[in-house]
Amino acid sequence: MSPLEPFGARLRRVMDERGPLCVGIDPHASLLSEWGLNDDVVGLERFSRTVVEAVADRVAVMKPQSAFFERFGARGVAVLERVVEEARAAGALVVMDAKRGDIGSTMAGYAEAYLRKDAPLFSDALTVSPYLGYGSLSPAVALARETGAGLFVLALTSNPEGPEVQHAVRADGRTVGATVLAHLAAENAGEEPLGSFGAVVGATVGDLSSYDLDINGPILAPGVGAQGATAADLPTVFGAAVRNVVPNVSRGVLRHGPDVGALRAAADRFAGEIRDVVAGR
Template sequence: MRPFADRLIEAVRDYGPLCVGIDPHPSLFPQLFGKPSAGAIAVWADGIIEQAAGEVACIKPQAAFFEIWGSAGMAALEHVCKTARDAGLLVILDAKRGDIGSTAKGYADAYLGENAACPCDALTVNPYMGLETLTPFVDTSAANGRGIAVLTRTSNPGAADIQELEVDGDPIYIRMAREFHAAGACLKGQTTSWSGMMLVAGATAPQEAREIRHAAPDNLLLVPGYGAQGAGAEQAVAGFVPVNGMLEGGVVNASRSVTFPQAAQTATTVESWSSSIHDAICLARDDLLKATRLSSI
């Protein structure tokens, strides 16, 4: 398979940087789809995918909300990943896995391997156990045209507890961004200069995103925190840089604002629900596209 960085950035050039988060919160699950269950969330996610396909570059399913339903939920997650990829969407699985050696290799094989049980295009990874623990994820990705997205500076207040601590004058997220840049060199694209070693950099901290961009100039960003979590489109693309007249450099995730918009939550027919989802996706997509047009800033 072609490098993930090339596949992702080509899709972003076609559709803009919106990534649709698939987070089936039980407490937000619309009545229209019945009581939440593994089967019900699969049907709901199929509906989201149908509206997202041909409109956006990628989706990001959140593993936790599938794991709640145990093995049946994991079957639903496999279904969602396969359905989305068959529909031409790239899939970034948000599972924040991380472990040592052969255990990390197990996670990499499960989601990024040639014969992955749950095949995704990229996987979010937690680097707390150190750089060596990224190697199995990077190597498996390089061999199979996949990517990873490493937690760098997350969008929640708790980021201050470890990620923002200063060591030798630099916050840890900047030290790590430099290391991730070096460690991900083998995930560089062939037709673009971007690397598929993505960095997770929250939209709620645009200045920090610019510093991360400086430390890791060719790493695509995965930006959470846009929309319901409070950041606007211009904040969300703060770590992007001009390429061919557009700001480019990653994808921006929206979950609640595009999958649980008010109009969809109260919809009484699948048609009106689908239409509300489609509207919400296109609204967020266009909002981000506008922010990436150089003439707009």
């Protein structure tokens, strides 16, 4: 089975065509309730596939949160498989938000579950955690290169617990988060038009002026919308790297369901605002 065109090249093209918006698919119990759905597999499927129907043909990226499907067991994972397939068929790239991280053969197993092209949950990219050491991600990096998939590596997250690890200073004077960014820059060196190994950097994380965000790869930026960041904040937060930022909006779009037209209108509004900011308008 031949590899896909590298994820970075595919992402650059779809971002240029559709704008850089990523819409999360987060079917947690409170959102199901807001939509008038039961917190069961039927509600899960109705919610998730409605979101795909509404926006997968117009946004660059869709990011299902695996945990909210896994909580329903095998039937929930079966829904996730359909969501991934339908979103990709509509032209969106799928980033599986599973934040996997382990060592050795276990990390290889996680990689095969999401990055092997014939896997039921094959996704264009996978979120991973480097906090067992960046080298622990080697099986996922290798398989992503082989199949044309990508990774988004947790670097500078906005959760309040993150700084105790990510801002810790190593013996060489560099923070752990900065070290993760440096590893990603090395992975992406020489790749055009964009490397396939991205960072997760929260849009609400604060002052990033001391960090080198020029990793020649994408930056997945949660926090726009309900978490408080706006499209107008992106150039201030990310500086010259803003063209490679993939802002993630979840509740800001999802709260407009179950009406398909309202979901589309919300996604279009965020996409337009972000496109204008990135273009400097």
